[in-house]
Amino acid sequence: MSSCQKLTHNLNAGPVLTHVCCRVIRWLFTSFAGNFILSASLAVPAIVIQYVYRPQGGVEESAPDAAHRDFVADNIQAWFTWAALGLFVSWILHAFVEILPAAFIALVRLAWGNVSQRILSFAEFYDAIKSWIKLVFYAAWSWGSWALIFGRIWGLYSQQNPATESRAAYLYRIYQVVEFFFFLILIISVEQILVK
Secondary structure, eight states, X not given: OOHHHHHHHHTTOOHHHXXXXXXXXXXXXXXXXXXXXXXXXXXXXXXHIIIIISOTTOTTTSOTTHHHHHHHHHHHHHHHHHHHHHHHHHHHHHHHHHHHHHHHHHHHHHHXXXXXXXXXXXXXXXXXXXXXXXHHHHHXXXXXXXXXXXXXXXXXXXXXXXXXHOSSTTHHHHHHHHXXXXXXXXHHHHHHHXXX
């Protein structure tokens, strides 16, 4: 029983509803349109926070807790923007890594008319390691976008002296965790590529 089927079974859903739910969930995660819908739904809380929760008219003119509300709004918007952008870009990176060998072979075939065995064997090798290449791209994008969104756009994390100058003190450790996962994935991926 798949996890989707377990979920609908626990909700006492019938077999037809279970099948429909599984197909919808699979479509959301595997298609471009579904991924776009998931990314857009992750962006909705950031937009709602901007117009409902954030103090209107600036922090100075609002209620006494306006600075705190602004800080909370920045945190929520930054996290949801990072998640939405990461999900959408990961799908684009996946498509790029999948299409790259076919596009390269088509370009060689267009330029020279035939493809040598050496290029075909390189494409085969690439096919064997592309899952590890995708992981490195995902990890690099997550780390880079995290630093950009939290540091430059919302100004919650300071690159200069992160332990003392960041608006959100907890982000110092989160940055270290994101950085750690990037290097962990990089080392494991390089090791797996070298083994192939």
